[in-house]
Amino acid sequence: MRKFLSVVMALVMVVGMAFAATSCSSKGYDFDKETELVMVTNAAFPPYESKSGDEFVGIDIDIAKEIAKRLGKTLRIEDVDFNSIITGIETGKYDMALAGMTVTEERKKSVSFSDSYATGIQVMIVRSDSQYQSIDDFFNYDEEGNPVSLKNTDIKIGVQQTTTGDIYSSADVTGWGFNDLNEDESIKTDRVTRYKTGADAVEALKTGKVDVVIIDNEPAKSFVASNTDGSGNSPIRILETEYTNEDYAIAVNKNSTVLLEKINQVLKEMKEDGTLDRIISTYIKAE
Numbered sequence: 001m002r003k004f005l006s007v008v009m010a011l012v013m014v015v016g017m018a019f020a021a022t023s024c025s026s027k028g029y030d031f032d033k034e035t036e037l038v039m040v041t042n043a044a045f046p047p048y049e050s051k052s053g054d055e056f057v058g059i060d061i062d063i064a065k066e067i068a069k070r071l072g073k074t075l076r077i078e079d080v081d082f083n084s085i086i087t088g089i090e091t092g093k094y095d096m097a098l099a100g101m102t103v104t105e106e107r108k109k110s111v112s113f114s115d116s117y118a119t120g121i122q123v124m125i126v127r128s129d130s131q132y133q134s135i136d137d138f139f140n141y142d143e144e145g146n147p148v149s150l151k152n153t154d155i156k157i158g159v160q161q162t163t164t165g166d167i168y169s170s171a172d173v174t175g176w177g178f179n180d181l182n183e184d185e186s187i188k189t190d191r192v193t194r195y196k197t198g199a200d201a202v203e204a205l206k207t208g209k210v211d212v213v214i215i216d217n218e219p220a221k222s223f224v225a226s227n228t229d230g231s232g233n234s235p236i237r238i239l240e241t242e243y244t245n246e247d248y249a250i251a252v253n254k255n256s257t258v259l260l261e262k263i264n265q266v267l268k269e270m271k272e273d274g275t276l277d278r279i280i281s282t283y284i285k286a287e
């Protein structure tokens with residue numbers, strides 16, 4: 001599978017490079033010339049981005065609107081699959097990605113990240129009636145507390161494709177993942193099902209197709225809330241244990257150096273004048 005993936009990746013890279021060579025957009029965002037600022041996202045990730053009728057709403061949407069306003073640009077929002085975002089930034093199809101996007105070393109090879117504007121936590125969602133209470137219900141540990149094997153090798157994990165939830169859970173059991181890898185790190189046993197959106201993964205959890213969904217904490221809370229009935233019962237719940245901590249940032253094309261500088265400047269101002277906190281607290285109520 002990994003081998004096949006690397007062939008596909010190589011092809012994607014060749015095509016990408018050919019595209020970059022012929023397209024002037026790979027030069028990055030021309031800050032003085034451009035009037036429009038194109039944001040790309042995957043709007044199935046509340047409270048960061050979702051759709052209310054035809055309208056985009058959420059923390060990332062409001063931050064992007066504020067950035068565009070302060071930079072004197074017209075904002076356009078494009079909603080695509082999460083796994084098309086990085087490529088779209090690399091090829092210059094979109095100017096900036098705000099998608100609750102976690103900064104990772106791997107992604108840094110393809111795009112530049114702004115300063116972080118929020119933190120995320122990967123959590124595990126299970127069915128309310130399941131026996132799982134904490135991460136310790138999944139792993140057997142050695143004396144040092146490192147995971148060595150799974151308690152239930154039939155477990156099925158659901159994630160949104162190519163998200164950090166996918167990356168972490170697809171790792172080897174010894175690296176806190178749920179898969180068994182071969183020596184060359186290709187997947188021997190794949191217990192992870194990759195869905196187009198987080199919402200699809202949650203549906204699969206509710207119908208018993210998977211046992212656990214690994215996803216960012218705020219979307220997880222949103223999904224639990226939207227599945228809660230009038231008497232406060234939800235078919236799904238979040239495990240107490242946090243899986244990992246991460247930073248969210250805005251991604252831009254590697255050549256968009258001026259844009260990146262301007263974005264960081266605006267983020268700094270928005271942190272200092274309270275705008276960022278105000279936007280976040282509109283969508284995330286303190287507990």
Ligand code: ARG
Nearest residue numbers: 042045099100101102163164
């Ligand atoms: N934070 C995770 C990541 O960067 C998930 C982000 C998913 N975002 C979205 N808009 N669907 O991989």
